[in-house]
Amino acid sequence: xxxxxxxxxxxxxxxxxxxxxxxxxxxxxxxxxxxxxxxxxxxxxxxxxxxxxxxxxxxxxxxxxxxxxxxxxxxxxxxxxxxxxxxxxxxxxxxxxxxxxxxxxxxxxxxxxxxxxxxxxxxxxxxxxxxxxxxxxxxxxxxxxxxxxxxxxxxxxxxxxxxxxxxxxxxxxxxxxxxxxxxxxxxxxxxxxxxxxxxxxxxxxxxxxxxxxxxxxxxxxxxxxxxxx
Numbered sequence: 602x603x604x605x606x607x608x609x610x611x612x613x614x615x616x617x618x619x620x621x622x623x624x625x626x627x628x629x630x631x632x633x634x635x636x637x638x639x640x641x642x643x644x645x646x647x648x649x650x651x652x653x654x655x656x657x658x659x660x661x662x663x664x665x666x667x668x669x670x671x672x673x674x675x676x677x678x679x680x681x682x683x684x685x686x687x688x689x690x691x692x693x694x695x696x697x698x699x700x701x702x703x704x705x706x707x708x709x710x711x712x713x714x715x716x717x718x719x720x721x722x723x724x725x726x727x728x729x730x731x732x733x734x735x736x737x738x739x740x741x742x743x744x745x746x747x748x749x750x751x752x753x754x755x756x757x758x759x760x761x762x763x764x765x766x767x768x769x770x771x772x773x774x775x776x777x778x779x780x781x782x783x784x785x786x787x788x789x790x791x792x793x794x795x796x797x798x799x800x801x802x803x804x805x806x807x808x809x810x811x812x813x814x815x816x817x818x819x820x821x822x823x824x825x826x827x828x829x830x
Contacts, residue, residue: 605797612788612801619781620805626698626770626780630705631763637710642717656714663711669772671708676700676776701773709766716762720755721747753824760817764810771806781805 644656663671679685679694686695693699724747732742774783785802789795 604800605794608792608794608797609801609804612785612798613805615788616781616784616802616805619779619784622698622773622778622780623767623770623809626701626705626773626778627763627767629702630709630770631766633702633706634709634713634766637706638713638717641710641714642721645714645718646721660711660714663708664715668704668708668769669775672701672704672772672776675704697773697776697778701770701776701778705766705769705773708769709762712762712765713759716755716758717751719758720751720753723754724750753821756817756821756824760813760821763817764813767809767813768806 641656641660644652647653675694676697679700685691693703728746728750729742732746737745770780771782773780774786777783779787781802785798789798792798
């Protein structure tokens with residue numbers, strides 16, 4: 602097999618036409634998933650079984666099944682129910698973009714919740730005891746002591762999850778969305794050159810991954826600027 606470098610170069614700008622959709626999927630899913638994750642975290646930390654158990658079941662289900670299956674269930678399965686088609690969610694679920702965002706958000710929410718929980722559990726208990734000795738209430742200790750430290754502890758793992766989410770957006774092409782991967786599949790159908798086209802796609806994704814890694818590394822340095830080294 603002879604690699605055609607010109608086809609690799611020519612495919613990159615065509616696929617970049619879908620980068621806007623890829624970034625929309627990433628940013629919306631990351632933001633909504635973070636909201637879900639914080640809610641699940643608070644449920645896990647509530648100490649009430651009727652809040653903790655549903656959160657644990659949710660996390661187990663979405664971490665224990667492939668995200669592609671979740672996308673298919675939401676896109677192909679939910680519209681089968683009449684009450685879904687008559688609900689307020691139908692304007693979102695009738696569009697592949699809405700289904701993709703929902704599936705990605707639900708999935709990343711489960712993972713990020715555990716990442717944040719690990720950060721919370723990593724906070725030194727002595728700091729909380731010191732806060733209690735100063736007269737801080739439980740909510741105040743959580744807001745002013747636990748949260749800032751937990752965020753810094755969880756940030757490296759959260760950065761990895763965002764990168765994984767960015768790569769997972771490629772699965773949106775399976776439900777007709779013309780993101781970068783969807784455009785790449787179209788180019789392959791036109792040129793019958795999957796090797797060159799998907800090498801071009803890999804280059805684009807590696808570039809995005811590098812940008813995200815550098816952004817989170819800079820944020821980590823900023824948040825840790827007061828740490829003694």
